Amino acid sequence: MTKDFATFATDLTFDDLPQDMIKLLRRSFLDTLGVAAIGAQTEMSHVARRGALAMFGAGTAGDSRILMDGRRLSPAGAAMAGAFMVDSIDAHDGTTPNKGHAGSAIFPALLAVADTMRQNGTQFSGKDFALWLALAYEISYRAGQVQHATCHDYHTSGAWTAVGVAAVIARMIGCDANQIRHAAGIGEYHGPRSQMMRCIDFPTMLRDGVGWGAPSGVTAAYLAREGFTGAPALTCDSEEAAPYWSDLGTRWLTLEHTHYKLYPCCRWAHSSIDGAQKLMHDHGLQHTDIAQIEIRTFHYATRLAGYEPKTLDEFSYSIAFPVATIIVRGEIGPNELTPQTLLDPEILRISRATTLIDDDEMTARSIEKRWAAVTLILHDGTRLEGDAMTPRGDVDQPASDAEISAKFHLFADNTIGRSRADEIETLCGRFDDLDSVGVERLLDLALSAPE
DSSP: HHHHHHHHHHOOOOOGHHHHHHHHHHHHHHHHHHHHHHHHHHHHHHHHHHHHHHOOOOOBBOEOOTTOOOOEEOHHHHHHHHHHHHHTTOOEEEETTBOOHHHHHHHHHHHHHHHHHHHHHHHOOOOHHHHHHHHHHOOOHHHHHHHHHHHHSBOOOOHHHHHHHHHHHHTTTTOOHHHHHHHHHHHHHHHHHOBBHHHHHSOOTTTSSSHHHHHHHHHHHHHTTTTTTOOTTTTTSSSSTTHHTBBBBTTOOOHHEEEESSSOOOOHHHHHHHHHHHHHTTTTGGGGGEEEEEEEEOOHTOOOOOOSSSSHHHHHOOOOOOOHHHHHOOOSGGSSSSSGGGGGGHHHHHHTEEEEEOHHHHHHOSSSSOOEEEEEEEETTTTTOOBBBBTTTTTTTTTOOHHHHHHHHHHHHHHHHHHHHHHHHHTTTGHHHHHHHHHHHHHHHHHHHOO
């Protein structure tokens, strides 16, 4: 197992990547930058950047620009600030079996180190960056699956993305196979083994742990390069892990399990949002028609019981309020991610009239899917029962390129401007074909402050 993992992390080339992986990475690049653009406006992001600037000044390792900000920090500091920024808007790509997210850690970390490499005179192409992204996603996904299978607690994504980020940053900065093994082990050991359900039960700015998973991975790589030891990473190099890595390089979990969010809130709410929206559309309803809502869903989701969220963090980890929002507003976009929305009397009325039902069948089915069934009850007592469904954006119900583009512009245009957003979209759509000059331009667009 040790040899196989090290060989994959060290020797994989761009030509080894499936074409579908390239297409996925293009979509994730665009999607993540859109989330970063709107995330840069949140209170959580501003607080995280102030903290990072206070702690992580640029040093001998180089300096990196903060995502969508432009100010310079150490690579670890820029990775932390960028990861918190993306994580502040719960709309980034994810993986359902791992109950979490990889891109929100991977993109800020890899962009931060790539910017430092560029500042230090290292040239690389879009193909190089695509290879690094693919490695980071696949290693993170597999480490996450092992962790969920072998650890009792449900840990945040920061715990397992730290492993993937560490391994790939180590390759980026010139480490050999043995150093990559140590980097993965350091990242695993020092990554944030934070309890996800705590943040769901008590929503705060902690979110999904990637704000520490990204810098933990970056730091692990630099430590390994200098001779710090930490192998083995048990999520990569243990007997329990072996079955999850046996088909490495021939099967891509990233292709099988990456989903895209159409709404900026916890994925566990999306099937309920889709179900409510479908019933409203099919029956030609207005929000004033709705008296009550019943939602049958899986056990974990019933803990998203934020009927009257007081903060956007609580909004992100709720079901009733986002469902009420889609019923009243017809969308959940930037205009809904405001303190004023939390006070909307009609949204609050419908949210308070929502009942979440812990359904054993939905729980049994919600392993690689997230199931829910919505019933709308009208003022005249009519019950409109929707079918059980899973969220759009999964591999079996993929979001279209047009939907990804529309979401990106919905999030980005008012914050960075339409012209810059259009150029980002064009370059992300072919980033793997860019030469070093083109990559430099894309980095400048991603890492500069809005004008």
